Amino acid sequence: MESYIAIDWGSTHLRAWLYRSGECVDSLQLPYGVSRLVEHSPREIFDKYVAPWRRQEEMPVVMAGMIGSDAGWQPVPYLACPVLLHELSSQLYAVAENVWIVPGLKTARNVMRGEETQLLGAMQLSPAACYVMPGTHSKWVQVNGGAVKGFETAMTGELHYMLMNHSLIGKGLPEQRDDSAAFAAGLQSGLESPALINKLFEARAARVLGDLPPEAVSEWLSGLLIGAEVSTLRGDTTKVTLVGGESLCHRYRQACTAAGIQVSDIAGDTAFQQGIRSLLDARR
Template sequence: MTSGTPPRDGAIIAVDWGTTNRRAYRIAADGSIGDHLRDDRGVLAMAAADYPPALAALRERLGDLPVIAAGMIGSTRGWHEAPYVSAPADLPALAAAALRIEAAGLTIVPGVSLLTDTRADVMRGEELQVLGAIAAGLAPADAVFCQPGTHNKWIVTEAARIVDVATVMTGELFALLKGHGILAGMLDGVVTDGPAFRAGIARGAGATDLGTALFEVRASVLLGHRAPDEAAAYASGVLIGSDVGARAIDGRTVHLLAEGALADLYKVAIEARGGVTVAVDATAAFLGGVHHLRGYLGL
């Protein structure tokens, strides 16, 4: 395909092109989903020369269609950098700043940045899920979102615009502690909800001495206060408790844009701190975002 001109049936290909994984979907003009795929062809597995044949392979599978791609493909590690849109940002703002590569029939969705006198933050991919959840009626226009992952995201929207984002390296910190340093070898147990995890939440929430709280994982095991197989759950609770405890969520609804074990742990922590959780299907949110964005893009 040599242009971004949509075919008569108005279908497109939507790609969530992440760091390690890639998800691609055929979306019809009415928003219904056709064939789709998921693989490990994230940007870390790609060189610049790999993208044209990768797009050709997607079209061979899903149809000779225009492609809208979001996520890390637009980062400095991706194929072509799509500059961030400054918050507050909505779907029209994303469409206006989208990077069009006409020769490839590709549109790359920009990420969203936040820069104040005291904080700086960025995101790529999450913005389309959040705004898509609102556009698809999965969340209200004024909402708090939490997207657990290696780098957990807290996103606040007002009037269907992203106005704030905070990224927390919770998952990465746990992985680093597990693999390196004095806690290495002590965090191999299964992390599940239970007394140890909830004790960790209580310790981490509001802690101004996170480093001390984490060293207590080792000390409590050495002194027989905590069973060795509880250390991982307790340490995870400390980290997630610290993350959740830093948010003003008491009595508020938090929309969880995730599923699986980590989302379940965040649900426990959020509710332990007085929040109310609502699960949002992240895939449906992404697809809703692309479907509504295409209208602003004219595809």
């Protein structure tokens, strides 16, 4: 597909890319995720910011993420795992002329939206049996023969945010700074003892007792939570491919390496763009 629009529309942001002749010629990043639309509908935001790209040509648009949830443009049914990802192209959900939403995936106890498009691209660019997708809600995805067999979700990023901003752990702290030693210490604690119910308070106790600098609480807590996630969800996994942003992938690489897991990685945006291209190519 030579000319098209790819949209990653999540809870907090809308990101869009305009492709012409196979090259990205323009992009948008707007604070209009589905949880921040206020008085506007998704269609109104689309018409105001994205539709101008289509004035000269009604090129196809493929959207992925929370835009397909009950808080988005239109609730799009989940596809039940196991599912072959190359079948996504035939399951795109039309919401307007030449405008589609990618369906999410589900298991008996789990759901994802947006990551399935990254997975499709990652599988083509970097085939693997296990993908780890760090983020607000991290995903550990098992793949076999091009099919997503199942996945687990860890609310690691959201839990870190809530504890730092809405709990006693983060109350009254100075501005936080990078601290690799604090992160490593928290990571080791999380890897060795992933049961967090009696570990979380140590983030406060260590600071109060003078064992942890007040400016490094966030780093220690990040290490603890990521370490606990890796220790809990790895199972018998010995090799993973990380899909995500550089900063988070660096932290997860450190955690996986410490746990004896071989790691490779691919940028989340690269995987997403490849996924969108392949979906459109399959519909030609």
